[in-house]
Amino acid sequence: MSIINCGYCKALCLDNPHKLCPSCLKKALDAEETVAGYLRDHENATLDEVHAATRVDKDIILKMIREGRIIEGKLSYACESCGAPITSGRLCRFCLEDVLETAKPPEKENPEEKKTREHFYTKDW
Ligand SMILES: [Zn+2]
């Protein structure tokens, strides 16, 4: 068993799948229970509404969504890039497209070949 820092209060604790010390883990589980209970009655609540109603940290709610413990599509929250409401992942589909776009390799272009061809056609015989 290794020792880690609690992901919430930074206290030293034994490594565990939640990365939390026992007291934060209990708080987190209580919070998750509260959120899950609220969502059972308010299926279409937004992140802000859940936060306002349950007083649970938004980070905890978001963490639950990312870890798949809140069913995707039930709760909307803000895109991390532009703030648009989304129900899954971390970015809205527009920002996701942007990310994919910039990740793509640049348009394939062969300037060498183009130059030779131009030269060939404009060659003064
Ligand atoms: Zn802790």
Ligand SMILES: [Zn+2]
């Ligand atoms: Zn976005």
